Amino acid sequence: MQSIAIAVDTYCNRLQDCVYRLQSHMLKLEDIAKLAGVSHSTVSRALAGSTLVNRATRERIEAIANDHGYQVNQVARNLKLQHTNTIGLIAPELSNPYYPKLVQSIANCVGDSGYSLQLHLSGKDQENELNSLINLRNNRVDGILLVTGEHGLVASEYAAGLHKSGMPIVFMGWFPGAEDFDFVTGDDADGARQIARHLLELGHKNIAVIGKTVHRGPFDRTTVFINEVAQGGVVIDIGNRYEITSEQDVILAVKQLLQTEPRPTAIFAYQDSIAMVVCKELHAAGLRVPDDISVIGFDDLDIASFVSPALTTVGCHIDAMAHAFVNRLTDRISGGSAAAQPTGIVVPTVLIPRQSSGNTPLKPR
Amino acid sequence: MQSIAIAVDTYCNRLQDCVYRLQSHMLKLEDIAKLAGVSHSTVSRALAGSTLVNRATRERIEAIANDHGYQVNQVARNLKLQHTNTIGLIAPELSNPYYPKLVQSIANCVGDSGYSLQLHLSGKDQENELNSLINLRNNRVDGILLVTGEHGLVASEYAAGLHKSGMPIVFMGWFPGAEDFDFVTGDDADGARQIARHLLELGHKNIAVIGKTVHRGPFDRTTVFINEVAQGGVVIDIGNRYEITSEQDVILAVKQLLQTEPRPTAIFAYQDSIAMVVCKELHAAGLRVPDDISVIGFDDLDIASFVSPALTTVGCHIDAMAHAFVNRLTDRISGGSAAAQPTGIVVPTVLIPRQSSGNTPLKPR
DNA sequence: TATTGCTATGCAATCGATTGCAATCGCAGT
């Protein structure tokens, strides 16, 4: 109790200080130097805690600097020191609820490591991504975290160039050629496999896939899913594979799918956000999930457990991913840049069975 | 068709250029100057498109700079120019799905205005907020966007100091003393009033409130709601007012609320995210929404329409808010800082009736 | 031819820090 009171008190004092300090805004080293009757070099050293300056002098300088609210000018400091203590983050967007979760985690990790975050939203646009990269480079960030969207292919060439020229970069998500760089990705392949087995165990033989073409190579959810299900003896008819690019497409796909004869008993959706639209449409069409038809998503968004029925899905510990992501980068920044081989970190995924998946209906239709 | 092909082509060339340029990394003005046989001043002027340099010379320099992929060092430029083309954004978090929407909009606007975004997540912690503010100041951002969380009180003092010392700041959300600054807020008061009237029209007389204490003064949702409902002759019993701080609290509140005699026929929840938990718990307790009990949220999150039943709520056009938010700031940055009076911009809210609210059940219980 | 004027360019200061090197001081040892 008492300690809390003291802490609060200390905090308030600090605030007071800060408010006060602002009255005289934006002083520089030399101002403090003049006040203390020393040279600005001495002030610089004193404030950096150098042993090269006399203890008494240092304390006097510290007091003065404090009183007048001196705060170092980072941009000058950055210029001299040739680093910025800033990390650039490029993410596709924040609308898809998967990304905020990720960015939040990343921001926390970055902050904990003592860096600032420069955020760019590429909005799925490759030219934007390129511009962000250039901008980040011009601002001399110490390293770049690049979350490849569902494209991420083209601009990665420039990123590769940057990387080669010494700029530490870590990618999130797989893309062709990723092996030459540091990257982190969820084990979507294994996730897809788990879903496949889950559906097989529930007895489904007629399954539809609503996916996107994203060329994630060995980690491509759709491809792996289709293969694994085939492994279990279930081949997914080409007519039951829907490639979609917008919410509108999903709605269309569901409509079409419901005309198919015999009607699929389960739907594998590329993402939770797609699965949710699917459920909504199914419901609108008078079908029950999972009694008439099972639906499975991917990502384990927070909302997945809120919709009704709660969504069966696959997810991975996003904090772990974020952690690996920024740790790899900060290691690169501090350690020798070309020291270690590029590494791909694959973080495991796990199936989360909820209510949207169930046994095959006994007599379809 | 053809134009697309050309565009793609141009883009690819540009990419090629960029990749190439990187081979010789991080040249400076003087390198280009040497290459062109002129002084670095001339190069600087040429690249800035100054009329002071001979057209032929300029073009030659541009070509060389381009060939060698020269890109200006922003941090040096910033130091000289005394501005950074960067805007700082402090937001509480990204977990609550309201903020990503907002941040996304803000990031777009900021980008469109030609600024970079420095993002800080204060995580509801006032000391964090203070640190972010200091950090942003030390990095000499050109202006600060501060999204006050549900506290936002303390650090605003330092912000006020910063503001007074000439740093452009715009706040989002109301707090005591906000009138002295530029701020933008949704018209939560009116939103609350609309909900009150909606519930009254549906015949509800026994209403529970699950809210937070956030001291939003004239814009406080809970207070305004309670008053407006009282205006209509319905007083909300003190025992039917729940103050919560965590998801756990919400669950407890619902449990307790269901014991109350007579049981409320409607619940006003402070936020959609709370309302969703409420619905979930109600459902778990075997009650039907809205047949047995109506639930209304606030914010109009994207998910609000996905949950079942779809949530009746209040929202405002978030793009408009973001737009007002960053425009106000960029105006301050470019225009005279102390020129105009501080302005509060209040953007209207609108009731979105969906399925979670309905008529009072005829015989309660 | 000398003067004027204009265009194009270079020199050097500046932004605000950091840091290697030189200089100063006091004091002890011989």
Added chain:
DNA sequence: ACTGCGATTGCAATCGATTGCATAGCAATA
């Protein structure tokens, strides 16, 4: 008294741009 050394401190260069001012070159004019 002189030398040497350790402890402090200041000088000045540096990071990579921008820009006011001086200047060189050249044509036009008197």
